Amino acid sequence: MADACDPLDFEFEEPIQFSPPPPKKKKKLIGLDDLLNDIQKEQKRLDEKKIKQKKGRKIFDADDDDEDAEEALLSECVDKCEQEINRINGDEQMPFWGIQVFGDQLPQQEHPELKSSAFMQSFTKQKINPLLELNIEKGEDFLEGLLADGWLLHLVRTSGCVEKSIATWTFNLMLYSSKMWLMQAACDFWSAILSIRDKADTSSFKIDWLPRYSDLKRALQTYGFLFDSSPKSSSDIEMDSSDSITAGPPQNIRCWIKFVGFCCQLRDADIIVPTQEAEDLLVIIISLFLDRQLVGLAVILHESLHLVVNSFKDEEWPNCCEKVAESLASRLPCNINCLRVVESIAGVSGRSKQLRSAVALQFLATILKKKVSNAMKILRSLTAVNVKDKNCDLFQMYICLSLAENWIFFDTASKDKAVIHELWGTCLRNCSSGITITDLRSYASNVRSKASYLLQSSANMV
Secondary structure (H helix, E strand, C coil): CCCCCCHHHHHHHCCCCCCCCCCCCCCCCHHHHHHHHHHHHHHHHHHHHHHHHHHHHHHHHHHHHHHHHHHHHHHHHHHHHHHHHHHHHCCCCCCCCEECCCCCCCCCCCCCCCCCCHHHHHHHCCCCCHHHHHCCCCHHHHHHHHHHHHHHHHHHCCCCEEEHHHHHCCCCCHCCCHHHHHHHHHHHHHHHHHHHHHHHHHHCCCEECCCHHHHHHHHHHCCEEECCCCCCCCCHCCCCCCHCEEECCCHHHHHHHHHHHHHHHHHHHHCCCCCCHHHHHHHHHHCCEEEEEHHHHHHHHHHHHHHHHHHCCCHHHHHHHHHHHHHHHHHHCCHHHHHHHHHHCCCHHHHHHHHHHHHHHHHHHHHHCCCCCCCCHHHHHCCCCCCCCCCHHHHHHHHHHHHHHHHHHHCCCCCCCCHHHHHHHHHHHHHHHCCCCCCCCCCHHHHHHHHHHHHHHHHHHC
C-alpha cells in the first residue's frame, strides 16, 4: 500500500500548454464611397430582378389566357352534357298543386246581447250574487269562464234546455272568436249538446235555436271563401306580410270543419236536411284539400269528408255521387290539382271508392271533351293519342293516365270490365313502347315510367 505522504500520480504529469488568445482584429473603417458603391450594386441587382419578373409574368399571362379559354370551352361542354343527361333521365319537375281557396276576410260577426237571457238573469237574482259581485255588464265574462271550465254544459244539461241567446252566443264564439280557448270550448259545447239531443233517452232535452246551412255558408263568406270566382293557382299567389291578417283562412276554419262533421253525422238534428245542402258541403270540403295552408288539417278534413259521405241515404247516394263529381270537374282546374282532388278522396268504404272513381272519370271526360256516359269512347280517345307526335302534350297525357288509373281501379259499377281492361292495356302499351328512353321531350320519361309501372301492375293482377 502506498504511503500517504507519497506524491499523487497527476503530480508527475506535464502541465497543459494553453495557446494564447488570437489578437483582436481591428475594425475597418467604412467610408462614404464604400457605402455608395454598395447601394449602387444592390439597386442594380434589384432592377435586374424586376426585369426578369416582368418577362416571366408575360409568359405566364399568355399561358393563363390559353388555359382560361380551354377551361371556358370545357365548362360549356360539361353544362351541355348535364342538360342532355337531365333531359334523358326525365328530371322534369312536376308543378306544385294548390289553389287559393280563401281571399280577404270580412269583418267578424258581433256576439249577440246576453242581457235579456233568462239564464243570465237567473244568476243575478240568486243569493250568491253578492258574493260574486256579478252584474249584467260582467255577465259575458262570467259566462266565458263557465263555458271554458265546462260548467255551462253541466248547467244547461241539468236544466234540460239551451236558450236561443246562449245557443247563438256560443255558435258565434265557435265560428268568429279570435280567442283560441273560447273557440275550442264553444266547439266542444256544441258537440256535446248535439250528442245529448241525438240520444233516444234524452228526448226531453230542448235546444231553442239550431243553426242552418245558411249560417254555415255565411261563415265561409266571412272567412273569404271563393265560391264562384275562378281559382288562382299556387304559383300565382303572392304572399304579402302586410295583409296577412285579413288574407287566407282564419283559425276558426278548424271548428267549422268539425261542426260540419257533427251536423252530417246527426242528420236528425235538423241542421243539414236537404240533399242539395249536403252535396254542396261535400264539394266545399273536397275543395279545401287544395289549399296548402290547410295541410295541417288533413286529418280533420278526412274525418269530416267521411262523415258527409256517409250521411246520404242509400237510395240517394248514386245520383248525389255523380252530381258532386260534375260540380268538382266544372269548378276546379283540370291540371295537377285534379289529381290532388282525386287522391284526397281516401277510404276503403264502397262509397269512398265510388266517389273517387266518379270524380276521376268526370275530370278525364272534361279533359278529353267526351261524355261520361260512354266510357268506351273515353278510353278509345285516350288510346288514339299519338305519343310519338312532337306536338303531343305529354304533361296532359300523364294527368290522363293517372285519372284513368283511379277511375278503373276503384270502379265497382261498370259492366264491361273485360273490354275496359283490354283497352286500358292497349293504351299503356302504346305509351310505354311509343316513347323511347332517349326521348328528350318534357315529361316523356314521366309518361313512359307511369305507363310501364301500370302495365306491370295490371299484368300482376290478372
